[in-house]
Amino acid sequence: MAVVGCTKCIKFMLFFFNFVFWLAGGVILGVALWLRHDNQTSNLLMLQLEGQQAPNTFYISVYILIAVGAVMMFVGFLGCYGAIQESQCLLGTFFFMLVCLFACEVAAGIWGFSNRDTISKEMINFYDTAYIKSMDVDDSTTKTAAIKVLEVFHQTLDCCGKGDDSPLFKQMTKTLCPNKELADSLLRPQNCHLKLKELFSEKLHLIGLAALVVAVIMIFEMIFTMVLCCGIRNATPVY
Secondary structure (H helix, E strand, C coil): CCCCCHHHHHHHHHHHHHHHHHHHHHHHHHHHHHHHHCHHHHHHHCCEECCEECCCHHHHHHHHHHHHHHHHHHHHHHHHHHHHHCCHHHHHHHHHHHHHHHHHHHHHHHHHHHCCCHHHHHHHHHHHHHHHHHCCCCCCHHHHHHHHHHHHHHHHHCCCCCCCCCHHHHHCHHHHCCCCCHHHCCCCCCCHHHHHHHHHHHHHHHHHHHHHHHHHHHHHHHHHHHHHHHHHHHHCCCC
């Protein structure tokens, strides 16, 4: 027996929120793929120095986001179909998966907040390692590789040095730092430590905002799912 009255309204509201949830999953999947293939982050995170790969903590977070976006699209579709069919079994499965996703999101949010500066610190340490090796007095393959790594940092982020540069580094700025136009030559380039912090802070703020919006949608969905399940049970005739 089909639900009527306010319960029917809840049914269509649940369908609407599930459709929004499915779209949000698609958006998260798209944003994660964009973060994975963004030129700035890709150029930096693919760097190698003496066989040491640049820190990949950021990519691990992005791969998790890709998986979350795909799961959200599946769960959103399941919720839409369960609401239209008024199936307690499908809605119960949907509710269970929604609770699991919500718990994972809360755990990921706590971990992300406690480690919010880890990615930028790892990249700064990697930059400083290349910076120190590039100051080596003796010419070597290590020094050449370090200089190439610094050039990628400077060209990608349009920065130069780390703020408290040594006199030796200042002598090398013409070859290591981005070539400026005449109009920009009077402007001192921003140091790379600040640029790295800004780069990954912007990305993390974007991820955090998306997670907050999804969490609010999930809370409404759990409430509507419980109400609709109760309405379906009460509308089913008992013989």
